[in-house]
Amino acid sequence: MNQIQLPELVAKIGQAAVAEAFGVSPAAVHKAIRSGRQIIVSIEADGTYSAHELRPFPAHKAPISASLERRGCEVARIGEKAMGCRTE
Numbered sequence: 001m002n003q004i005q006l007p008e009l010v011a012k013i014g015q016a017a018v019a020e021a022f023g024v025s026p027a028a029v030h031k032a033i034r035s036g037r038q039i040i041v042s043i044e045a046d047g048t049y050s051a052h053e054l055r056p057f058p059a060h061k062a063p064i065s066a067s068l069e070r071r072g073c074e075v076a077r078i079g080e081k082a083m084g085c086r087t088e
Contacts, residue, residue, distance in 0.1 A: 006032060006039040006051070021049045 010018050010029060018041075019026040032039055038054040 002043045
């Protein structure tokens with residue numbers, strides 16, 4: 001099994017061939033490369049491809065809970081009123 005980055009594979013065999021191997025459109029391959037996604041392609045001994053994406057965990061930024069937002073406003077009130085904080 002060999003591993004190669006998606007952009008290197010596209011340079012080697014072409015965007016259309018990569019898209020066909022994964023059952024996606026050439027535009028999807030282009031978008032993945034353009035957006036900088038870290039996709040590693042494994043080339044198996046029988047010539048088949050599989051791919052995995054390296055992403056941080058969690059991949060999205062967790063929303064701030066309402067209780068933390070209230071605490072932030074309470075801390076801001078010690079000095080001066082923070083923008084967007086309600087006075088209760």
